[in-house]
Amino acid sequence: MKFSTTDPASEPASILYARCTVDLKSGSMHTEDVPCRNLEDVLGGFGRSFQILSERQINTAYCEENPLIVNTGLLTGSSAMTGMRTYFSGYSPLKESKKGLPAAMWSTGSGNFGVKLKWTGLDELVFEGRSPKPVYAVIRDSPEGPVVELKPADHLVGLSTHAKIMALQKEYSNAHFAAIGQAGEQWENVYFGAVGLSTDNQLKSGEDKMRFAGRGGMGSLMGYKNILALVAQSSNKIKPLTPEVKAVNINVVKGGGAARLQPISRGGGGGTWAAYDVLQAFHAVPVNNFRPQGNDLPEKLFREHVEKQFMIKSEACYRCGITCHNNIHEKSEDGSAGSFLAKFDYEPLNLLGTNIGIHDARQAARLIHLSDNYGMDSISLGVTISYVLSYNERHPEQPLLNGATFGDFVKIEELITQTGRGKLLEIGRGSKRLSEITGETSYAYHVKGLEIAAYQPETNPGYAWAIAGGHMSMGTYGLLTREGKSDIDSWVTGITQTKLQIVGFDMIGLCKFFDITKGICTQMVVDCLKSEFNLEVTTENLAAAVRRAFLRGLALELRQGYEKGEYTLPAEVWEQPNPNIKLPNITNPEFMAELQKRVWAVFEPEMAGLLPEIE
Amino acid sequence: MNVTIQLIGTFQIGRFKEAVREYPSGTCVREVINELRIPDPLLGVVLINGIHAGTVDILINGDTLCLLPFIDGG
Numbered sequence: 001m002k003f004s005t006t007d008p009a010s011e012p013a014s015i016l017y018a019r020c021t022v023d024l025k026s027g028s029m030h031t032e033d034v035p036c037r038n039l040e041d042v043l044g045g046f047g048r049s050f051q052i053l054s055e056r057q058i059n060t061a062y063c064e065e066n067p068l069i070v071n072t073g074l075l076t077g078s079s080a081m082t083g084m085r086t087y088f089s090g091y092s093p094l095k096e097s098k099k100g101l102p103a104a105m106w107s108t109g110s111g112n113f114g115v116k117l118k119w120t121g122l123d124e125l126v127f128e129g130r131s132p133k134p135v136y137a138v139i140r141d142s143p144e145g146p147v148v149e150l151k152p153a154d155h156l157v158g159l160s161t162h163a164k165i166m167a168l169q170k171e172y173s174n175a176h177f178a179a180i181g182q183a184g185e186q187w188e189n190v191y192f193g194a195v196g197l198s199t200d201n202q203l204k205s206g207e208d209k210m211r212f213a214g215r216g217g218m219g220s221l222m223g224y225k226n227i228l229a230l231v232a233q234s235s236n237k238i239k240p241l242t243p244e245v246k247a248v249n250i251n252v253v254k255g256g257g258a259a260r261l262q263p264i265s266r267g268g269g270g271g272t273w274a275a276y277d278v279l280q281a282f283h284a285v286p287v288n289n290f291r292p293q294g295n296d297l298p299e300k301l302f303r304e305h306v307e308k309q310f311m312i313k314s315e316a317c318y319r320c321g322i323t324c325h326n327n328i329h330e331k332s333e334d335g336s337a338g339s340f341l342a343k344f345d346y347e348p349l350n351l352l353g354t355n356i357g358i359h360d361a362r363q364a365a366r367l368i369h370l371s372d373n374y375g376m377d378s379i380s381l382g383v384t385i386s387y388v389l390s391y392n393e394r395h396p397e398q399p400l401l402n403g404a405t406f407g408d409f410v411k412i413e414e415l416i417t418q419t420g421r422g423k424l425l426e427i428g429r430g431s432k433r434l435s436e437i438t439g440e441t442s443y444a445y446h447v448k449g450l451e452i453a454a455y456q457p458e459t460n461p462g463y464a465w466a467i468a469g470g471h472m473s474m475g476t477y478g479l480l481t482r483e484g485k486s487d488i489d490s491w492v493t494g495i496t497q498t499k500l501q502i503v504g505f506d507m508i509g510l511c512k513f514f515d516i517t518k519g520i521c522t523q524m525v526v527d528c529l530k531s532e533f534n535l536e537v538t539t540e541n542l543a544a545a546v547r548r549a550f551l552r553g554l555a556l557e558l559r560q561g562y563e564k565g566e567y568t569l570p571a572e573v574w575e576q577p578n579p580n581i582k583l584p585n586i587t588n589p590e591f592m593a594e595l596q597k598r599v600w601a602v603f604e605p606e607m608a609g610l611l612p613e614i615e
Numbered sequence: 616m617n618v619t620i621q622l623i624g625t626f627q628i629g630r631f632k633e634a635v636r637e638y639p640s641g642t643c644v645r646e647v648i649n650e651l652r653i654p655d656p657l658l659g660v661v662l663i664n665g666i667h668a669g670t671v672d673i674l675i676n677g678d679t680l681c682l683l684p685f686i687d688g689g
Contacts, residue, residue: 259656260685269625269657275686277624278659478686482659484667582665 001042001074001123002033006534009541012036017044017123020148022137024225025064025129029148031122039537039545040507040552044073044123046106046468047507047549049089052126053104054556054611061093061102061217062187062224068127070117070178070230073509077118079241080528081249082320082511086114086178086197088218091560094191094380094430095216095449099561103448104553105216106468107377108506110317111197112176116232121146131226136168140175140233153228158182160373161196162208164229169203175233176203178213181375184223186422191429192380192451193219196372200318207340208369209327211317214377215469216450244531248524253321258513261324263314271314271324272346273303275454282481282582284456286355288406289383289390290445290570292456294580300359301349310361311337312344322513328365341365342372347471350454351382352416356389357406367416374420379469383451384431385415387444400438401426442571448562453477457569458578458587461595462495464567465603467503467553472512475502475519486584488594495595496602503553504546520546548610555607567596616640616676618647623683626653638674645670647680659685 005014016033023029040047049069058066068090075083085108092105117125120141125148127137134153139146156164156179164179177198184193194214202209213219222228241249252258262268276298279285285298292298299305303326306312311331316323326345330338342348342365352371353364371378389406392399401424404411418424426434431451435444445452447463453471457463462476471477476499479485485494504520505512515522521543529535573587621633630651638647644661648670660683661668674680 255656259654260659264625264628267654267657269684272686274624274684278683278686281623281660281662281681281683478659482686484660 003533003535006536008036008042008535008537009039009545012038012042015042017041017048018121018146019124019126020122020146021126021128022148022150023128024131024135024150024227027150031146031148038548039541040549042074043507043545044071044076044509045085045087045108045507046089046503046553047545048124049087049106050104050549050552050556053089053091054552055614057614058091059101061091061221064129066091066102066221068218068221068225068227069124070127071124072114072118073507075528075532076509077115077238078509078528078532079239079245080510080532081252082110082317082322082514083509084110084112084115084317084320085506085509085511086111086117086213087506088195088213088222090218090221092216092218093187093220093224096432097449097557097561098563098566101561103560103562104556105218106506107195107213107215107218109195109197109211109213110511111199111211112318113178113197113230113232114509115318116176116234119234119237120232122148127225127227130224134226134228136229136231137227138172138231138233141235156228157185161210161375162202162373165196165198165202165210166206168229168231169198172231172233174235175231177229177231179229179375180219180222181373181420183374183376183420183422183428184219185228186428187220187223189422189425189428190376190419191217191220192377193217193223194375194377195219195222196375201315205340208373209315209325209340209343210372212372212377214379215472217377219375239532242531244527248527249321251524252514258322258324258515261322261513263323265314266323270303271326273326273344273349275346276302276350279455279481283580284459284481284583286350286454286456288357289355289386289443290456291578292580297359298354301353301361301364306344306361310341313337317511320511324513328361342368344368347454348378348382351379351386355382355454356386356412358409358412359407360409363409367413370413370416370420374416376420379453380430380451381416381419381427383445384427384434385412387431387434388415388427390443391438391440394440442575445570447569448557448566456581457573458581458585459583461491461569461587461592462499463569465495465500465554465599467550467557468506473503473506475499475516480583480586486586488591488598491586491595492598492602495599500550501543501546503550504542507546507549551603551607552610554603555610559611564596564600568592616642616674618642618674618676619679620647620651621679621681622651623681625657625684626682641673643671643673644668644680647674648682651682653682657684659683
């Protein structure tokens, strides 16, 4: 980016970002410096990409007019800890309104690809149209500026995410990679393809320790466009660590922000896996398609039990001191780590474990491994499978597909393998479409067409207003469980004021674990922007930009045909209230109706004028 | 007075899972947390008799105090 001002809020046009638009059909490309329209453009990520998407009327995700936008955030590639995010945006093949129009969507992940992309000198790639043949794109720095090339990818066809990355690593040194798996290649039958992002750990060890941009099927959109991978090749251009950013980074690791995500050996909580223990105390760990049974079944996947059998390595993204990864390895006879099995984060572990009746760590690891390597979003995959299993439990005489039931590992493994290969469109197109075919929609655990995360909907009415996935674009998942808030005022304030700020991380290039409870509108971020770019920004400026970006996303949903009635939860939540969950029951129809009335009363007046007029 | 203390997740490491402990009348939650040396950044939820509570709340004889770690996304 090029800065000719220190005041990005008042003079955004004095800041230029480098964008390359690639016409996949002709192979032509055009790189330009684009003036920022507002602070959202300066920050980047979905704050910028959604403004591009809002300029287009897209009626189906798989069309040449639907762009795939790959960009970074302002602090991606900086010396600020966790500044490693890449964003993939487009109209989603998966998330759609009941009118059948695709929703704008972004997904994001860490790994080193975003850092390298930023260091090539490019801030944004816009892929237009569709390549007639499989290609991969190489983005590299040069003395004349960033260079983008399209290359034939026939040798990558049919490879997993990990295998594609390892194959490309042999060809490109000093590079990092983003790749889809077989699922993304089978975009017609898999709508939740993910993009795998390479890590230093992966490239050095040869183990499939990737990070993923999973939500909303951006990997499938990439597959539709016939782009199988991206290569970002650049020398390291990280700035020397200043005392100011060093102080911030120390605060991230040792202060309140992320201390609880540190390894247990360092006195931390042990990463997101720890949510199992906490939620189980309320019997709110999803079991068998989001129906906790009030028993101790979820405890079988507690860390304390898993570590008796396996070696758990606490590892981190490159240069990140948070060290939130829990990588599960075989335990060798001498007690050392054997072969790598899978990374145990709370969401994939639950949704490909306890929530489908799998309580064996080795089996859960196998399913996570399959999902990662085929390149599927583990949340959408897991929840759609749990719908199938729930249907089969209700209809033993006429089950779906192979008749798999909760806990039937062999048949579930077959479902995942077949879905990853594009052979099971019933699962590959997500729970909304499948439930509409069966006619049993009440226990399909999606909101607005996107499968929910591993937090019981009974504990999170805020899912309804999340704009890009339940827990990552609306931070209300702990409002009842953690904060004990069950009154309507707290929920209105949470949704409309404080908890929407979580999406700021998906603009600026930082991981949410930088400071998940406070968001990006903090002195820590202000200090980083001043130190890295000499920008004078206030926390109020940042909060206003994040709010506009969120509301723009909400407005875009309405323009894509969403009706107010779709801002709700799966009906089973109130049709069959679960007495096992030991928390106040707030998700009754009366509460939701009042919440809808009051939330929209706040949001609607502010949404006016946020979207451009389109023909 | 006797208070039943329940610790969840990593709070059990080097401590206990559940124990009945004796405290002077008027003891508040904060004093128990300090006594158990539970770091503030890790503390997520305080329950007294299954109801969300605060660290300044006063315990009474027969209470069950449950301390849970913070949860953060996934």
